[in-house]
Amino acid sequence: MPSVIDSLTLIRPDDWHLHLRDGAVLQAVVGDTARQFGRAIIMPNLKPPVVNAELAGAYRGRIMAALAVAGVEPGAFTPLMTLYLTDNTSAAEITRAVESGFVHGVKLYPAGATTNSDAGVTDLFGRCGPALEAMQKHGLPLLVHGEVTDPAIDLFDREAVFIDKVMIPLRRAFPALKVVFEHLTTKNGVDYVTDAEGPVGATITAHHLLYNRNAIFQGGIRPHWYCLPVLKRETHRLALVEAATSGNTRFFLGTDSAPHPRGLKEQACGCAGCYTALHAMELYATAFDSVGRLDALEGFASRHGPAFYGLPLNQGTITLERSAYDIPQELPLGDSTVVPLAAGESLPWRLKA
Ligand code: NCD
Numbered sequence: 563m564p565s566v567i568d569s570l571t572l573i574r575p576d577d578w579h580l581h582l583r584d585g586a587v588l589q590a591v592v593g594d595t596a597r598q599f600g601r602a603i604i605m606p607n608l609k610p611p612v613v614n615a616e617l618a619g620a621y622r623g624r625i626m627a628a629l630a631v632a633g634v635e636p637g638a639f640t641p642l643m644t645l646y647l648t649d650n651t652s653a654a655e656i657t658r659a660v661e662s663g664f665v666h667g668v669k670l671y672p673a674g675a676t677t678n679s680d681a682g683v684t685d686l687f688g689r690c691g692p693a694l695e696a697m698q699k700h701g702l703p704l705l706v707h708g709e710v711t712d713p714a715i716d717l718f719d720r721e722a723v724f725i726d727k728v729m730i731p732l733r734r735a736f737p738a739l740k741v742v743f744e745h746l747t748t749k750n751g752v753d754y755v756t757d758a759e760g761p762v763g764a765t766i767t768a769h770h771l772l773y774n775r776n777a778i779f780q781g782g783i784r785p786h787w788y789c790l791p792v793l794k795r796e797t798h799r800l801a802l803v804e805a806a807t808s809g810n811t812r813f814f815l816g817t818d819s820a821p822h823p824r825g826l827k828e829q830a831c832g833c834a835g836c837y838t839a840l841h842a843m844e845l846y847a848t849a850f851d852s853v854g855r856l857d858a859l860e861g862f863a864s865r866h867g868p869a870f871y872g873l874p875l876n877q878g879t880i881t882l883e884r885s886a887y888d889i890p891q892e893l894p895l896g897d898s899t900v901v902p903l904a905a906g907e908s909l910p911w912r913l914k915a
Pocket residue numbers: 581607676677707788789790791818820821834835836
């Protein structure tokens with residue numbers, strides 16, 4: 563009979579896709595991530611977006627200040643900054659970003675894809691060509707929000723269409739470019755990443771591992787389960803779980819934790835984004851445990867990401883224990899509150915302090 567694991571110690575994990583926001587919201591959320599992770603790739607979709615190394619450096623400074631105010635020990639958490647790719651990003655700007663030492667990726671948001679993406683790219687193969695060329699040369703990864711924005715394409719098909727319309731031509735044009743397919747949500751995406759030639763990786767969120775699209779509509783419309791890319795049907799969730807627990811080094815952890823004030827989610831046109839930074843490892847452990855693959859969690863959470871980004875493993879460890887964790891109903895967020903994913907529910911795993 564297989565023995566039940568009650569405690570799990572891992573190399574300190576990283577979050578390879580995180581929204582920290584700015585100002586009072588940044589201050590409210592940064593401690594949650596620092597408690598769980600050693601590093602995180604910080605998304606650049608502020609208003610205005612983080613489009614160059616100078617802005618990234620200033621944002622990094624605000625994050626470091628917020629960490630200090632939150633009482634995080636110096637060096638305990640490192641933000642890995644990113645730039646927001648636009649039609650105007652130059653090759654020289656990429657060189658400056660690489661030379662900064664703190665920029666670790668460039669994010670591609672197709673224009674209009676999601677929250678604050680109106681500055682996104684409209685002409686990837688034309689105007690962004692020199693920047694992509696420079697990234698390929700320097701080994702700076704392109705982090706891709708993999709959805710087409712054409713309103714004629716069904717919302718649930720936008721990732722699959724993106725593969726054909728953008729990913730395949732992109733890899734053909736820049737075969738040595740490191741590309742991370744962010745927040746993968748479909749079997750089509752899993753198959754693509756598994757088989758693609760060249761340096762391709764993918765992040766997978768905890769919510770896409772744990773829930774399918776029924777969660778958005780269970781007993782009524784539930785805005786706190788609404789994110790982009792939207793949750794998909796069960797067959798896709800199963801493919802994501804299979805990929806995340808497979809040991810394949812192309813798949814790694816990225817929460818896409820995206821805090822919004824409660825009122826902006828609970829309104830006629832609610833914002834996309836799930837807040838999972840609070841209980842990220844509890845959620846991932848629950849997902850891996852559900853298929854009896856806790857043994858694969860350390861690779862996914864702590865090893866595959868650093869290998870892809872060319873960074874060392876974190877020092878130190880975290881320990882998860884099998885013990886009920888009650889998710890709070892809401893948390894302070896500046897002058898509002900944020901509702902964490904699955905608020906009020908209980909998870910079977912808890913991060914040891
Ligand atoms: C993100 C946000 O709120 O910034 N929302 C989300 O649903 N994931 C944007 C994004 O990464 O798509």
